[in-house]
Amino acid sequence: MVSKVEQVFDQILALVASGMTIRDALKSRPEFPPNPTFKSFAYGGDPQRRVRLEAAKAAGKVAAAGRYKSRSFTVENYCRSLDIIFTSDPAVRLEDLDYENGPPYHTLRYRAVRDAAFASRLNTAMKDRKWGGRARTYSDAQVDQAINIIRTEGHARYRESHAQRGLPHYCQILRRAEGDPALLRRYQNAVRAWVDTSGELHRTSLLANHIYRSIDDAVPRGIERADREDVISDLFEQVISGRIPIDNVASFASEFVRRHDRMFSRHRNRSLDEPVFNGSRIDSVSADSPEVWGY
Incomplete structure (x- = not known):
């Protein structure tokens, strides 16, 4: 009985002799056996199989060398x-x-092994690469465009998209700014401008949602901004979970403000060792002692 490997052995040898590796030849057709099965057949049993395989591998090296010239x-x-x-x-x-x-x-890398002077130049290029070079390949207009995008879209968004826009990495801008204090100030101002406005931009995007806008209109504006945002978040969660109808949110707003005040107000739940007022050395416990006040 002829084995399945023997049926395709000559075809595999022909591919190996053409310059393919044994692994690539076996993967080229689904009917070919896996590598361990082929090796077991080629190197076991009839010694002529091994001789033929080695001859095919030698012919394959010659074919590959002629095809791929350095x-x-x-x-x-x-x-x-x-x-x-x-x-x-x-x-x-x-x-x-x-x-x-x-x-x-x-x-x-191969040349650097044989040429010490070239190895030094390669190492210098790789060492300076951590800053992204000096942005010599980018024009002043492209650097200006990059800074404007950082100012309007933010630093993180720019880092994700600069390659697609064909603009310098932010490290390249910093490296270029080493000899240009005015450019460095422009870059730093752009980063700060986005940080200063990002909170307001986030709020503006939230107001585009009609549920958030309705709750924002219902919550009193006389409380501190951070506390107000907490109340809005609590109400928003109740509305989207279906516990409060959006049409009745105004009637619940005051109660949620009082609930937040009971839990987080700075006038309640004071620590016993906290000063009774800013700049005072008297804590809340000592304030109840008559000796502190001189009577």
């Missing part, structure tokens, strides 16, 4: 690849950079 790169190609590393985004792996048909990262 590329030669000029000095300008190597300089360009170093410059790409130097100005690249630190978030991208060096192996995944687009070297624009120049020597890729593994070729640069």
